[in-house]
Amino acid sequence: MFKKATKQSIKIRLAISGASGSGKTYSALAIASHLGSSIAVIDTERGSASRYADLFDFDVCELNSHHPAKYIEAIQSAEAAGxxxxxxxxxxxxxxxxxELAGKGFDGWKNVRPLERKLIDAMIGSSSHIIATMRSKTEYLMEEYQAKDGKTKTAPKKIGTAPIQSSGIEYEFDVAGEMDYNHLLTISKSRCSELSDRTFLNPGKEVAEILKNWIAVPLAPWANWKSQEDALVWAGQELPDLSLEDLQAEWETLQPLNGKKAPAWVERVNQLKHPF
Incomplete structure (x- = not known):
């Protein structure tokens, strides 16, 4: 029923929100280009991603219908294509x-919520990394600045606020961040501790490398063993207080685990290392 938790099947789920012009699409492509060798873009922004076709290598599917079922179909098609x-x-x-489907009354949401859930499940359950961009509401903040004549003046500054999306959608992602008009990504939610509360100007390779390291599966200790001697050398490094003779005696009495001796040896060494 239970099995040991590993990162072997983890895929990245990243949400980037921001007002129009903040650099969401470019940043998504810049990050994706360092995550893997093949990128599929599901474009509902009337070809905005294709403006960067000379900078990044990707394939695009432009959705004319924005029904959640069409998103799901496109996600599944991209997965099937690898x-x-x-x-x-x-x-x-x-x-x-x-x-639009729900209309103005509350009753309409009874049919829409399951559609929304299916779309979220398609993203979360995907066998591919998922990067989703979201528009955020554009608001203006009155900001003071120093004029050339030395006087302090105020002027409106565009800012992006909450994403235009179902409330709490960011919690469905591993990492969520907001872009501002200076192309600065501020991480607001992260399961990856190295990204928490950080900012990235023109995000791309650095963010991708952190994410890849986060989900990386470490090599098993026996990956480079070629003989029993290699296994004993490794055990000696893990258990410096035991002699080679003691380790050899442990090896001789070892019972294979699922027919394999190497993983059984690692388990036994860990038992000796942490007896309680």
Whole structure:
């Protein structure tokens, strides 16, 4: 029923929100280009991703219908084709479609919520990395600045606020961040501790490398063993207080684990290392 938890099947789930012009699409492509060798873009932004075709290598599917079922179909198609990373640009259009399907009354949401859940499940359960962009509401903040004449003046500054999306959608992702008009990504939610509360100007390779290291599966200790002697040398490094004779005696009495002696040896060494 239970099995040891590993990172072997983990895929990245990244959400990037921001107002129009903040650099969501470019950043998604820049990060994706360092995650894997093949990228599929599900484009609902009327070809915005294709403007970067000279900078990044990717394939695109332009959705004319923004019904959640069309998103799901595109995600499944990209998975079946073997793309390592799928960019959804933008997820907000699915939310607009859901609002339209639900109408003005509460009763309409009874049919829409299951559709929304199916789309979320398609993203979370995907065998590919998923990067989803989301539009955020554009608001203006009055900001003071020093004029050339030395006087302090105020001027409106565009800022992006909450994503235009179902409330709490960011919690479905491993990492979520917001882009501002200076192309600065601020991480607001992260299961990867190395990314928590950090900022990245023009995010790309650095973010991708951190994410790849986070989900990386370490090599098994026996990956480079070629003989019993290699296994004993490794055990000696793990258990410096035991003599070679003691380790050889342990090896001779070892029972294979599922027909294999190497993983059984690692388990036995760990038992000796942590007896309680």
């Amino acid at each position: 793309y390592q990373t799928i960019i959804i640009d933008s997820l907000s259009h699915a939310w607009f479609a859901e609002l």
